[in-house]
Amino acid sequence: MPVDGMACAMCAEAPLPSPAPDAIADPDAAPRTDGEWTFDATPHAVREGLACLLKSPALASLGEEDRGTAELLLAEALNNVVEHAYARWTGDIRISLRSEGSHIQVRITDQGLPMPGGAPPRGELPEIEAQEDLPEGGFGWFLIRSLSEDLSYLRLGDSNALSFRIPVDNWTR
Amino acid sequence: MNLQTEHQGDVLLITVADDRIDAASAIQFKEMMREIVSEPSERVVLDMSNVGFLDSSGLGAVVAVMKALGPVRRLELSGLTATVEKVFRLTRMDTVFIIHKSLPEGLRHAS
Numbered sequence: 001m002p003v004d005g006m007a008c009a010m011c012a013e014a015p016l017p018s019p020a021p022d023a024i025a026d027p028d029a030a031p032r033t034d035g036e037w038t039f040d041a042t043p044h045a046v047r048e049g050l051a052c053l054l055k056s057p058a059l060a061s062l063g064e065e066d067r068g069t070a071e072l073l074l075a076e077a078l079n080n081v082v083e084h085a086y087a088r089w090t091g092d093i094r095i096s097l098r099s100e101g102s103h104i105q106v107r108i109t110d111q112g113l114p115m116p117g118g119a120p121p122r123g124e125l126p127e128i129e130a131q132e133d134l135p136e137g138g139f140g141w142f143l144i145r146s147l148s149e150d151l152s153y154l155r156l157g158d159s160n161a162l163s164f165r166i167p168v169d170n171w172t173r
Numbered sequence: 174m175n176l177q178t179e180h181q182g183d184v185l186l187i188t189v190a191d192d193r194i195d196a197a198s199a200i201q202f203k204e205m206m207r208e209i210v211s212e213p214s215e216r217v218v219l220d221m222s223n224v225g226f227l228d229s230s231g232l233g234a235v236v237a238v239m240k241a242l243g244p245v246r247r248l249e250l251s252g253l254t255a256t257v258e259k260v261f262r263l264t265r266m267d268t269v270f271i272i273h274k275s276l277p278e279g280l281r282h283a284s
Contacts, residue, residue, distance in 0.1 A: 043197035068256030
């Protein structure tokens with residue numbers, strides 16, 4: 001089963017909350033590009049969910065390079081949930097995106113295992129040694145920590161909540 | 174995962190026809206590549222010009238293929254797109270592979 005039916009139905013037309021009447025009247029009001037999605041915690045659902053997120057107003061308007069960074073960051077964070085948080089049982093991943101001018105605020109929640117030690121890994125780049133000993137893993141958190149800003153993690157009851165910002169340099173509109 | 178294989182002179186040219194190597198396809202990519210590169214050839218060139226996205230799982234799989242080549246051959250990569258190039262550069266894996274901007278002279282894209 002790929003992406004949650006409700007979330008997918010909203011994919012083409014992203015889930016914009018209807019703005020309050022006074023927000024419409026305000027000419028300075030930034031366009032609302034908030035959205036929230038729910039995926040199954042499988043690699044294929046994450047792949048399809050990412051395609052969905054990239055079409056959302058928050059990400060579709062990014063310049064090509066920022067969009068590549070956003071896709072990489074979201075893929076790493078979501079796949080970590082699939083591989084580690086839901087290593088023993090499976091469940092849903094919920095993600096919200098909010099455009100805030102110079103960045104996009106991301107929040108990802110799941111009901112999987114807590115992060116070991118109650119904190120995200122430090123994500124140091126694995127040592128590059130001889131070819132036969134090259135690292136095949138350990139790049140994910142390095143990439144997240146290199147590309148994101150203001151990373152924070154909370155264990156709230158049975159849930160994990162990871163928040164970070166995707167910096168934005170260029171908007172296409 | 175769709176990989177096209179061609180011998181061109183002393184080069185085994187493998188073209189990734191898919192547009193991504195990610196957590197959903199990395200294991201299959203690695204297994205197919207290991208089988209393909211078990212054929213003898215002087216050089217192995219992986220044409221990645223169709224691949225717009227590669228995550229850390231995809232990077233790990235490409236590294237695993239390089240290791241599967243053994244001590245004599247190195248994996249040559251060709252045509253990295255912007256996001257893929259960024260992953261190699263940030264992780265410093267661009268220092269480990271031979272990377273060509275486009276297909277090395279004498280090679281032509283798979284038909």
